[in-house]
Amino acid sequence: MxxxxxxxxxxxxxxxxxxxxxxxxxxxxxxxxxxxxxxxxxxxxxxxxxxxxxxxxxxxxxxxxxxxxxxxxxxxxxxxxxxxxxxxxxxxxxxxxxxxxxxxxxxxxxxxxxxxxxxxxxxxxxxxxxxxxxxxxxxxxxxxxxxxxxxxxxxxxxxxxxxKDKLTGLLNRQTFEANINKISSLILNAELGRYQDTSNRNRRRPKTGTEKFCLAIIDIDNFKSINDKFGHVMGDEVLLLLSYVMKQNFRSKDLLFRFGGEEFVVIFHAPDQADAYQILERFRTKIETYRFPQINTITVSIGATLISGMCHLASEILGRADQALYYAKHNGKNQLHFHEILLESGCIEDNKESGSIDFF
Known part of the structure; x- marks a missing residue:
């Protein structure tokens, strides 16, 4: 050539x-x-x-x-x-x-x-x-x-x-909708593909063990008091260091967002809920033991949900995680809760309109 x-x-x-x-x-x-x-x-x-x-x-x-x-x-x-x-x-x-x-x-x-x-x-x-x-x-x-x-x-x-968010370098909120819709479509198409013709019109039930993605909302506890006591410069330092720990804790292809203020969202691949719980709990513990300059320690509350074909609308997925986050924030903070576990145990009701986040 x-x-x-x-x-x-x-x-x-x-x-x-x-x-x-x-x-x-x-x-x-x-x-x-x-x-x-x-x-x-x-x-x-x-x-x-x-x-x-x-x-x-x-x-x-x-x-x-x-x-x-x-x-x-x-x-x-x-x-x-x-x-x-x-x-x-x-x-x-x-x-x-x-x-x-x-x-x-x-x-x-x-x-x-x-x-x-x-x-x-x-x-x-x-x-x-x-x-x-x-x-x-x-x-x-x-x-x-x-x-x-x-x-x-x-x-x-x-x-x-x-x-990218200008302060933390994480993905910004404006990119969230496109990413969550892409993952939702991927999962929905994969689950639909699991139905196979057996004899012309008959179809099998989906196989178990479908791989899943997890969405979690991470909120810094008592962040307003940090700004009030130490000033907004130190508040920004906390946001920077927390985003740094996020990048270290999650994999390079996991989607990390700064969603606004002291709130972050992460979407990552997990084979099952137990694995997702372990990843998020490890991060919560890491933040709890991390030493922040002057402030010393902070904690985070985390609400999470699994993304599946049964729950594939972006607003619904976000609302489920937000409902779990609300429960964590109002029951002691510094906690991780999954929407599915709270629902099964009767701690919350399945209210699709309960998400408090203003979604775009």
């Missing part, structure tokens, strides 16, 4: 198309698809490195021609963050090579060249792009990659900034 293979108007059109996207995960997948089309490769992957530098999240885009008799069609397989995996040895070696030589990693294997290209953020490797070519990477192809990554990096920085 030469520079003439991909003209400037074509590249600009791709960039215009990319920069109309406001969803970061969709943006990343579209970037992979655009690179695959411009480089004329069937498959391209991105290994997004976690801060621990031990695990990563894998994204992949593939497009292959399938022949069915006389028909030829393009089949696209798109996956976003399919799983969190241990960084493969080859990616680890490529990372070391790039850090040492400041050049992409290129390795000939099975008559094809494996290319592993770094994606930088603040002069640090954030992700590794991988694809195969039947030839050495040309100057024209390198220009395509570097140009696209440079411009899209700047755009993503702006996109990140618009979606």
């Amino acid at each position: 030469t520079n003439k293979d991909v003209g400037t108007p074509s590249l600009l059109n791709r960039l215009v198309s990319l920069t109309t996207i406001r969803d970061i995960e969709l943006f990343e997948l579209s970037l992979l698809k655009t690179l695959a089309e411009l480089l004329k490769v069937n498959q391209i992957s991105m290994y997004k490195l976690n801060p621990d530098n031990k695990t990563c999240w894998l994204s992949a885009y593939s497009a292959k021609l399938i022949e069915d008799g006389n028909k030829r069609q393009l089949s696209e397989s798109q996956e976003i963050y399919t799983s969190e995996i241990i960084i493969p040895d080859e990616i680890r070696s490529a990372q070391l090579w790039v850090e040492t030589t400041k050049k992409p990693y290129i390795h000939l294997q099975s008559e094809k060249f494996l290319v592993i290209y770094p994606v930088l953020a603040a002069s640090k490797i954030e992700s590794m792009l991988t694809f195969e070519l039947p030839h050495m990477l040309t100057e024209g192809e390198m220009l395509i990659i570097t140009s696209l990554l440079s411009i899209t990096h700047n755009f993503r920085s702006l996109l990140d900034e618009s979606q």
Whole structure:
């Protein structure tokens, strides 16, 4: 491929198309698809490195021609963050090579060249792009990659900034609705997919053991008294440190929001309620024992609920967690309660309108 293979108007059109996207995960997948089309490769992957530098999240885009008799069609397989995996040895070696030589990693294997290209953020490797070519990477192809990554990096920085809370760096409230709706749709579609035809019109009941997501609202106890006693500067310091502990306690792909004031929301994957409870209780204990400058200690109250196909409306999910939070705040504070457990024990009634949060 030469520079003439991909003209400037074509590249600009791709960039215009990319920069109309406001969803970061969709943006990343579209970037992979655009690179695959411009480089004329069937498959391209991105290994997004976690801060621990031990695990990563894998994204992949593939497009292959399938022949069915006389028909030829393009089949696209798109996956976003399919799983969190241990960084493969080859990616680890490529990372070391790039850090040492400041050049992409290129390795000939099975008559094809494996290319592993770094994606930088603040002069640090954030992700590794991988694809195969039947030839050495040309100057024209390198220009395509570097140009696209440079411009899209700047755009993503702006996109990140618009979606982040300015004080804590967590996701802001405006991004909540899109994220919760995406997860709700994912779960609902997965549960509907569990119904399978057995004999024409007959369907099986859903299998048990469906994986779940958990939503929790975290509220700092007596935060007003902290501001009154120590001032708003120290109050902001508490918010910053609490958000720091959140980032340390939860995984990099968990969704962490500052919802307003002293209230935070977290959405994370959990195989069951017991696992979700353990994760949140560990965080509550961590905050209880954390030493905040001047203030010494603070506590948080947490209300949580599981996201399922039976409860998939954003306002309803939030309302259930808020009802559990209200119970925690009015029964001693520094507690974690799940809506489902409170409901089963008769401590609360199932009132869908009980959520006190003004949802948008």
